Amino acid sequence: MTNLIYDGTFEGLLTAVFDVYAHKLGIVKLHQGEYIDGALFDKKLQVITDETRANRVLKTLKVKLSSMGVQRLYAAHLAEIPGEDNNLLGFIRYAIDSDENIEEDYGNKYVMRVSEMVCKIRRERHRMEAFIRFQKLQDGSFYAGIEPDFNVLPLLIRHFKNRYADMKWMIYDLRRKYGIYYDLHDTEFIILDFANNGRPADVVAAYTEDEGIYQHLWKNYFNSVNIASRKNTKLHVRHIPKRYWKHLTEKI
Amino acid sequence: MDADRITEKLNILADAAKYDVSCASSGSKRKNENKGLGNASNGICHSYTEDGRCVSLLKILLTNHCIFDCAYCVSRKSNDIQRAAFTVQEVVDLTINFYRRNYIEGLFLSSGIFKDADFTMERLVRVAKKLRLEHNFNGYIHLKSIPGASDELMNEAGLYADRLSVNLEMPTEAGLKLLAPDKSHQDMIKPMGYLKNAIIQHTEEKKLFKKAPMFAPAGQSTQVIIGATPEDDNQILHSANYFYKNFKLRRVYYSGYVPVLEDSRLPALNTSVPMVRENRLYQADWLMRNYGFHVSEIVNNSQPHLDLDIDPKLSWAIRNMHEFPVDVNRADLKMILRVPGIGVLSAQKIVSARKFGKLNWDQLKKIGVSVNRARYFITCHSKEFERRDLTGNAIKQFILATSHSKYIKNVQTQLNLF
Numbered sequence: 001m002t003n004l005i006y007d008g009t010f011e012g013l014l015t016a017v018f019d020v021y022a023h024k025l026g027i028v029k030l031h032q033g034e035y036i037d038g039a040l041f042d043k044k045l046q047v048i049t050d051e052t053r054a055n056r057v058l059k060t061l062k063v064k065l066s067s068m069g070v071q072r073l074y075a076a077h078l079a080e081i082p083g084e085d086n087n088l089l090g091f092i093r094y095a096i097d098s099d100e101n102i103e104e105d106y107g108n109k110y111v112m113r114v115s116e117m118v119c120k121i122r123r124e125r126h127r128m129e130a131f132i133r134f135q136k137l138q139d140g141s142f143y144a145g146i147e148p149d150f151n152v153l154p155l156l157i158r159h160f161k162n163r164y165a166d167m168k169w170m171i172y173d174l175r176r177k178y179g180i181y182y183d184l185h186d187t188e189f190i191i192l193d194f195a196n197n198g199r200p201a202d203v204v205a206a207y208t209e210d211e212g213i214y215q216h217l218w219k220n221y222f223n224s225v226n227i228a229s230r231k232n233t234k235l236h237v238r239h240i241p242k243r244y245w246k247h248l249t250e251k252i
Numbered sequence: 253m254d255a256d257r258i259t260e261k262l263n264i265l266a267d268a269a270k271y272d273v274s275c276a277s278s279g280s281k282r283k284n285e286n287k288g289l290g291n292a293s294n295g296i297c298h299s300y301t302e303d304g305r306c307v308s309l310l311k312i313l314l315t316n317h318c319i320f321d322c323a324y325c326v327s328r329k330s331n332d333i334q335r336a337a338f339t340v341q342e343v344v345d346l347t348i349n350f351y352r353r354n355y356i357e358g359l360f361l362s363s364g365i366f367k368d369a370d371f372t373m374e375r376l377v378r379v380a381k382k383l384r385l386e387h388n389f390n391g392y393i394h395l396k397s398i399p400g401a402s403d404e405l406m407n408e409a410g411l412y413a414d415r416l417s418v419n420l421e422m423p424t425e426a427g428l429k430l431l432a433p434d435k436s437h438q439d440m441i442k443p444m445g446y447l448k449n450a451i452i453q454h455t456e457e458k459k460l461f462k463k464a465p466m467f468a469p470a471g472q473s474t475q476v477i478i479g480a481t482p483e484d485d486n487q488i489l490h491s492a493n494y495f496y497k498n499f500k501l502r503r504v505y506y507s508g509y510v511p512v513l514e515d516s517r518l519p520a521l522n523t524s525v526p527m528v529r530e531n532r533l534y535q536a537d538w539l540m541r542n543y544g545f546h547v548s549e550i551v552n553n554s555q556p557h558l559d560l561d562i563d564p565k566l567s568w569a570i571r572n573m574h575e576f577p578v579d580v581n582r583a584d585l586k587m588i589l590r591v592p593g594i595g596v597l598s599a600q601k602i603v604s605a606r607k608f609g610k611l612n613w614d615q616l617k618k619i620g621v622s623v624n625r626a627r628y629f630i631t632c633h634s635k636e637f638e639r640r641d642l643t644g645n646a647i648k649q650f651i652l653a654t655s656h657s658k659y660i661k662n663v664q665t666q667l668n669l670f
Binding site for chain 1: 263267288291296306355525602605615
């Protein structure tokens, strides 16, 4: 068995695939992180990320998979779900080794696993589309802080850009410490230097006057639509797991 | 803005609107044009109330003043409650400001009937028109069609709203006569028929001219209250089927009656909400719309009620054991969809995956099949399969023994000694 160590980028992953075929490696194990010299592993190889090699693998993948399939693979990697590197590598190798498109071969464990990952990511993205709560700041722009389980921020751009085309907004991933900002024309990635942890209660100082009123109205509305005689806490928590509550205006 | 007054109105008018269960915000394809605000396509549930229902739209009444006296309704004329009314501008402001903060997908506006049908409908339409034309709002708008409103107003409503709905309230005409003597079944059907034809006509035009205006792109829906009158599930589902077929409705909603008023014609105030029955009706509805079941396969004169302890699909399967076992590696998608424990997504995955090789139990489990239910009804690429010649009843007992219903709250536990 050979241990491959790569830098965690998508190009790095594709370069690793290139190395697997170049060195005719059989069983491999892929790790993310820095290459440390030592006797930790019996046989190891550092993957040096190389754009040309990565592009050659990508070109092959584009032949073997549909364009949606390549996108799904990219999203699955981007989400940074820990411990999934080997499943992604397995999926890519299976795709390259097969003569036909294997995207729908759900009997294969790698295909099934990638499909499950994509499902998880979609759910998280969808949750963010639902649970993001913008707050209006004094300069008229809207701000929202989030802490998603996976790195889904890049997948949110299109939705929010289409929807809120006529206002400036910013969504900030407090866990991964970067955000997206829309300036009425384009979006860009930004990094802010927060003195505090940026939770909604801390932004109060920067509110516009009516922000407090609308938050109050929303909380009131949320309580009014509840039918007490149908209370079902288990279902409630299944739909909005508690870890999301701290950013939800109506649950604070 | 007088925040206190608005808060009070919102509380009253949201409270009165909450018995309308429809909260769908999907099925439209309205795009954000000219850099305006919002779009409507797939539907997002932005929050969930403590009773587990989704909050997708700002669901309010324009007013709860009403000239009708329907027994089941909190807003009925003879009920002594606080009354309030929003102005058109107030509803518009609330919608826009909630929408910008990503609280909602859009607006669901209903109303008590004040003065007459046209007067009320005209106000509803005015809200939608203002949102669309003055605020360039492209989010989802669901308007209630007021029974008896004129065709001209219904036409205008269709041009601005994504979905329109008329609540039938009672599954049968007799039930309606009993509880809502002021309302006529005919008045309710009329706008539905008009909209059905208008939607068909606009869809045809849209095919020919891309620039033709959209007309209620998310179609029509309706709601029936169950458990307030003695109709059985057979009558309810057959009437739902009638409306699906004849009025091209997108959805029929079933609302378990929540006892809110004392009335000799209605179940007593302490009656519990028929939540299990409501759930079974929705399951049956899904079977009709997505699983290719005909309504009379689910309920008929000899089977007028849905089983409460098992779901309608399992119930159908054990009544039709001669159709099973099904070989998942060979059977049609249509037949796989009928197997208890296999949903639409799993069925599609099975049909895709089996092209690459025969599937076994492990793979089926991974795909998402609920094997402890399905095992009695399928065979796959494995030497293991159910060999006993079990009766439908025995299977039911086996399945019930290994699963417990989410509705049975007090599961018997061992007696506590201390």
